[in-house]
Amino acid sequence: MAYQILLVEDDAELIEIIHDYFSEKSGGTLRLETARTGEEGLAKCFDRHYDLVLLDVMLPAVDGFTLCKELRKHSDV
Numbered sequence: 001m002a003y004q005i006l007l008v009e010d011d012a013e014l015i016e017i018i019h020d021y022f023s024e025k026s027g028g029t030l031r032l033e034t035a036r037t038g039e040e041g042l043a044k045c046f047d048r049h050y051d052l053v054l055l056d057v058m059l060p061a062v063d064g065f066t067l068c069k070e071l072r073k074h075s076d077v
Contacts, residue, residue, distance in 0.1 A: 002031040003051040008041035008067065009034065010059055018054075038062025045075055 005022070009015050015034050022032045033050075035041035038059045045053065053071065057064035 002029055004049060005030055005032045005052045005054065006041060006044055006050045007032055007034045007054045008036075008038065008059065008064065009054075009056045010036050011056070038064065038067040041067055042070055045071055
């Protein structure tokens with residue numbers, strides 16, 4: 001079984017670096033999904049279950065701190 005991870009990050013280059021790192025190091029035990037905005041990240045969290053959510057704190061519109069507060073209110077992540 002693979003662990004489900006959501007990365008909420010708006011920098012495409014950083015997404016690629018983190019994705020490559022997880023792919024190389026996990027041996028298939030991690031499944032990384034991405035969201036480019038706080039709104040998209042929140043929607044994905046309400047739609048699916050993730051074992052871990054990694055947040056960029058400096059996102060446009062809904063920042064990572066606000067997203068974290070919302071997730072804590074409504075999620076078991």
